Amino acid sequence: MILASGFFEDLFRGILQGTPPGAVYALIALGFVLTYKTSGVFNLAFGAQAYISAAMYFKVHSVWGWPKWAALLVSVFVLAPLVGLVLERAIFRHLRTASAVSKLVVTIGLSVALPEIFNWAARFSAVAGRQITGIVPDGAGVYYDPFGVYRFNRDELAMMAVALAGTLLLAALFRFTMMGLSMRAVVESPRMTELSGINANRVSAFAWALSSTFAGMAGVLIAPRFNSLSSGDYFTLVIIAVAAAATGLLVSLPRALLGGLGLGWFIAVFNTFLPGLADDHTWLRPFQENLTPSLPFVVLFAILVLWRAVGRQREASDPLAGVDPPPPALAALERHPRLTLFTRLFGVFFVTVVGLVVWFRADVLWMSLVTKAVIIALIYLSVTVITGMGGQISLCQGTFAAIGGFTVFQMADRFNMSVLAAALIGAALAAAVGALLSLPVLRLGGVWLAIATLAFAFFFDAVMVKFSWVGGGSTALLTGTQVPRPLIGPIDFASDRAFLVLAVVALVVVSVVVIQLREGTIGRTLAALRGSEVAAASIGISAARARIVAFAVSAAIAGLGGALLAMHQQNVNYALNFAPIVALFWLVVVVALGSRTVEGAIQAGAAFALFEPLILQGELLGWIVRGEERLPEFFPLSGNWRLILFGLMAMQFARHPEGLVEHGKRRSATRINGWLEAREARA
Amino acid sequence: MSASILELRDVEAGYGPFRALFGVSLAVGAGEAVALVGANGAGKTTLARVASGLLAPSAGSVHIDGSEADQGSLPAWRFVRAGVMHAPEGRSVFATLSVEDNLALSFQRAFGRSGLADGLDRAYELFPRLGERRGQVAGTLSGGEQRMLSLARVLVESPRLLIADELSLGLAPMVVDQVFETLSQIRATGTALLIVEQQVGHALELCDRAAVLEHGLISWQGPTNEAGAALESRLFESRAPH
Numbered sequence A: 001m002i003l004a005s006g007f008f009e010d011l012f013r014g015i016l017q018g019t020p021p022g023a024v025y026a027l028i029a030l031g032f033v034l035t036y037k038t039s040g041v042f043n044l045a046f047g048a049q050a051y052i053s054a055a056m057y058f059k060v061h062s063v064w065g066w067p068k069w070a071a072l073l074v075s076v077f078v079l080a081p082l083v084g085l086v087l088e089r090a091i092f093r094h095l096r097t098a099s100a101v102s103k104l105v106v107t108i109g110l111s112v113a114l115p116e117i118f119n120w121a122a123r124f125s126a127v128a129g130r131q132i133t134g135i136v137p138d139g140a141g142v143y144y145d146p147f148g149v150y151r152f153n154r155d156e157l158a159m160m161a162v163a164l165a166g167t168l169l170l171a172a173l174f175r176f177t178m179m180g181l182s183m184r185a186v187v188e189s190p191r192m193t194e195l196s197g198i199n200a201n202r203v204s205a206f207a208w209a210l211s212s213t214f215a216g217m218a219g220v221l222i223a224p225r226f227n228s229l230s231s232g233d234y235f236t237l238v239i240i241a242v243a244a245a246a247t248g249l250l251v252s253l254p255r256a257l258l259g260g261l262g263l264g265w266f267i268a269v270f271n272t273f274l275p276g277l278a279d280d281h282t283w284l285r286p287f288q289e290n291l292t293p294s295l296p297f298v299v300l301f302a303i304l305v306l307w308r309a310v311g312r313q314r315e316a317s318d319p320l321a322g323v324d325p326p327p328p329a330l331a332a333l334e335r336h337p338r339l340t341l342f343t344r345l346f347g348v349f350f351v352t353v354v355g356l357v358v359w360f361r362a363d364v365l366w367m368s369l370v371t372k373a374v375i376i377a378l379i380y381l382s383v384t385v386i387t388g389m390g391g392q393i394s395l396c397q398g399t400f401a402a403i404g405g406f407t408v409f410q411m412a413d414r415f416n417m418s419v420l421a422a423a424l425i426g427a428a429l430a431a432a433v434g435a436l437l438s439l440p441v442l443r444l445g446g447v448w449l450a451i452a453t454l455a456f457a458f459f460f461d462a463v464m465v466k467f468s469w470v471g472g473g474s475t476a477l478l479t480g481t482q483v484p485r486p487l488i489g490p491i492d493f494a495s496d497r498a499f500l501v502l503a504v505v506a507l508v509v510v511s512v513v514v515i516q517l518r519e520g521t522i523g524r525t526l527a528a529l530r531g532s533e534v535a536a537a538s539i540g541i542s543a544a545r546a547r548i549v550a551f552a553v554s555a556a557i558a559g560l561g562g563a564l565l566a567m568h569q570q571n572v573n574y575a576l577n578f579a580p581i582v583a584l585f586w587l588v589v590v591v592a593l594g595s596r597t598v599e600g601a602i603q604a605g606a607a608f609a610l611f612e613p614l615i616l617q618g619e620l621l622g623w624i625v626r627g628e629e630r631l632p633e634f635f636p637l638s639g640n641w642r643l644i645l646f647g648l649m650a651m652q653f654a655r656h657p658e659g660l661v662e663h664g665k666r667r668s669a670t671r672i673n674g675w676l677e678a679r680e681a682r683a
Numbered sequence B: 001m002s003a004s005i006l007e008l009r010d011v012e013a014g015y016g017p018f019r020a021l022f023g024v025s026l027a028v029g030a031g032e033a034v035a036l037v038g039a040n041g042a043g044k045t046t047l048a049r050v051a052s053g054l055l056a057p058s059a060g061s062v063h064i065d066g067s068e069a070d071q072g073s074l075p076a077w078r079f080v081r082a083g084v085m086h087a088p089e090g091r092s093v094f095a096t097l098s099v100e101d102n103l104a105l106s107f108q109r110a111f112g113r114s115g116l117a118d119g120l121d122r123a124y125e126l127f128p129r130l131g132e133r134r135g136q137v138a139g140t141l142s143g144g145e146q147r148m149l150s151l152a153r154v155l156v157e158s159p160r161l162l163i164a165d166e167l168s169l170g171l172a173p174m175v176v177d178q179v180f181e182t183l184s185q186i187r188a189t190g191t192a193l194l195i196v197e198q199q200v201g202h203a204l205e206l207c208d209r210a211a212v213l214e215h216g217l218i219s220w221q222g223p224t225n226e227a228g229a230a231l232e233s234r235l236f237e238s239r240a241p242h
Helices: A002-039 A046-063 A068-092 A100-121 A154-176 A178-188 A190-195 A200-225 A231-247 A253-280 A282-306 A308-312 A337-361 A364-389 A397-415 A419-441 A446-462 A473-479 A496-519 A521-531 A533-538 A543-569 A580-593 A598-616 A619-624 A640-655 A660-682 B044-051 B076-081 B099-126 B128-132 B143-157 B173-188 B200-206 B224-239
Strands: B004-015 B018-029 B033-038 B059-064 B084-087 B161-165 B192-196 B209-214 B217-223
Touching (some): A002 A253, A046 A200, A068 A200, A100 A446, A154 A178, A190 B076, A200 A231, A253 A282, A282 A308, A337 A660, A364 A496, A364 A598, A419 A543, A533 A543, B004 B044, B018 B059, B018 B192, B018 B217, B033 B224, B192 B200, B200 B224, B209 B224, B217 B224
Parallel strands (some): B033 B192, B161 B192
Antiparallel strands (some): B209 B217
C-alpha cells in the first residue's frame, strides 16, 4: 500500500515535472504544424527563426535596456513577421511547386545561415551564463505550488498559457475563417486557388508572417530555460518537437499540443523511475546512462517507424502540376558532340595542371587539404547515389562514414589489423547498417525518411559513440581515436604524397562504380521510381529492393570515405568530421551544387574542403597578387562568412533545383550549342 | 474588337523547351460561344491555360476587355476577378479539403458570406450527389464525382466567360447531357463560352463558332454550321502522309 502510494506520488511528480518541457515541445510543435499547414514546408529553419527573435529580445531588453513590452513588440511582432515575409518573397514563393526534397534542403541551409546572418547584422554574440529574462515580471523568481509536489515558476506558466491559447486561436482560424481555408488551399495547389479568384501570393505571405511570428513567440518564451542562447539548441529542439508534430500527422494542432506535453511527461516519468530500477538491476545501468539524453530521438524514431499512419502519409499532389515545365535532362546529354569533346579535353587539361601543381609545388598543408577534398568528394558520391539517383534524402551519411572510421580505429587498435582491410570491413559494416536501417524507414515518404535518418544520426551521436566498442570509451578520451596510415608491402602511405595517390585511386574507382550503377539496371529502376512509384510498380519493379540496394551502396561508399578520412587525419575526429550537423552541411552542399552527376560531387567536395582556406583566407588572391602582404586589409575573412555564403547558396538552389553547377552547364551548353549549330547551318 | 471579353494575339506558349502553341490568335466576344476542336496534342489544353492566366505566353499577348493582362507569374486570380473562369481538365479539386470547403473557397469570394449558403444550395441542386457527400474529403470521391465538383464551382457562378477543358471526360452519358443542358442555360443568361471538347457533336450544337487547332496553330475558324465540312477535310488532310 505504501509502495503503491509512493508510486503514484512519484508518477504525479514526474508528470508535473514533465509539463514545462512538454509545453516547450508543444509550442515548437504547434509552430511547426502551423508552418507546414500554411506553407507546405517541412521547416527545419523554424528553430533559426525562433532563435532570431529570442536573440533580438535579449539585445533590446538586456543590452539596450528597453522595457519588456517594447522588446517583445520589436522582436516578436515586428522582426519575426518581417523575417517571414522576406523568406516567403525571396525563397519560398519560388518553391511552392517544388518537390518536398528541395524545400527540405533549402530549410536546412537556412537553419545554418539565418542565425549567422542575424548575429553578423545585429553584432550579436551569446554570452555564456547571461540568461534571457522571461516576458513576465520576475518570471524565474516567483513560484506557485498548487499540489505540494512540484513548483512552477511564472515563466513556465506563461509558456503553458501561450501554448494553450495558441492552439485554440489557431484552431479557430482554420475552422472559421476564409483565410484559414485559403491557406490550406494554397498549400495543396496555388494554381487551383488562383482559379478560385484568390491571390495566392498574398495568402502565402500572410501565412509566412503568421508562422514566423509564432516561431518568434516560441523562441522568446523558451529562452529562459537555456543557460545561454545558441541556435544549435533551438535546432535540436525542433527535431524533438517533430515527434510531437508527427503524432498529429503535421496537420492537427490539438494533437501537436498533446503530443508535446505527452513527450515531456514520458521523458520525465522515464527519468523518475529508471534510476530506481537501475539501482535494483545493475544490467540496466549502462542503458540509463546512455539512453537518457537520447530518449527524445528514440521516441521520434519509434513514432515514425512504428506508427503506420505516418508511413502512409503522402503529399497531396497538385492537380495542375502539368503546367510546370518537366525536369530537364542532364546537360551533358544535350550537348553538341564537339562541345562534349572540348569539355572533356579541358577537364583532362585542368585536372592535369592541378595535379602537377599539387604534386610539385604544394606544401604539407596544401597537400593535406587537397587530400581531404578528394576524400570528401568520395563521401559525397554516397549522396549522389541515394539522393541524386534514388531521389531520397538521407541525413545520416555522416553516421555511415563514422562507422567506417570507427571500424578502422577499433580493428587497428584491438587486433592490429591492416587498415586497408579494416576500411573494407568498415564499408561492409556501414552497408549492413544501411540496409538494416532502410528496412523500417523506407516505406516512409520524402521528408519523413529524412527525419527518421536524422533521428538515427542523433541517436548514434548520443548513445552509440559513447560505447567503448564504438567510440573507444575512456582510452579514446585520453589518447584520441588514433588510426595509423596504411602500409602495402614496400609502399608506406605515411607519406602524404603517397596517401593522396591512394585517395585519388579510391575516388576514381568509386566514381566508376557510381557511373556503372547509374547506367545499369539499378540506376534505371531508381529513375523509374523517381518518376512514379505507382507506374513503376505496375510494370513489376520492386521499389523496396532497389532502394535497399541504393541505401546499402550509399552507406558503403560513405563508410569507405569515413575510413579514408580517419586514416588521412590519423584520427577519427568524430565530433569534427561526422557529427549530425556536419552531415546536414554535406547534404546541402552536394544537392545545391549538383547531386545527379559525379562531377557535381567532386566539385562539392572541393568546395567544402577548399573554399575556406582558398578564398576566405585569401590564399588564392594572395597568389594572384603575388605576396600575402599585398592582400587587402580585410583578409583573412571570418569563417562565419562560409556559413552565410552557404545559406545564400541554399537560396540560389531554390531557383535552380537541379543544382547550380548543372544549371550553369546547361546555360552555357544551350548558348554554345546554338552558336555551333548556326555555324554549321552557314557552312 | 472592343466587344471581345478575351483576346489572344499571336500567342506562343509551351513548357520548358517544348513548344505547344505557335502564334495563335483567337477572340471570344461577350455572350459568344466558341468550340475549340483538334486532335490529341494539338495544343487545346495549353490554349485554355493561357486564356485563363495559368500559363504565361512566351510571346504574344492576352487581352481582357481590350486591356493587356499582367505578365507576372500566376496572374490567374485577376482573370477570375475580371469574370473569366476556367474549369481545368481532369480531377481538378483540392483533394484534402471537404466538398463543401472546395465550393466555399470560390463562392465566398463570389457571393460574399451571406450568399454562400445560397450558392452551395444551387451546387447541390445541380449535382445532388455532391450534396450527399458535402462533408467528405474531395480526394476520396470517385473520378466522376470529382469532375462534378470542379464543374459545380464554375457553373453556379455564371461568370462572364467560362473556359471549360474536356467537360465530359469521365462523366456518365446522362450526366454529360445534364452538363450541356446547364451550359445552354447559363449561355442564355449571357455567359460567353470557350469549350474544349472531344465530343465534337455536343460542342458544335451548343456553340455558334468553332476553331480548329492543328499542331499549335489555328487552321480554320468560322460558324459552326460550316464546321462539319471543314473538319472532315481537315481530318483527312492531317491523316495524309507528309
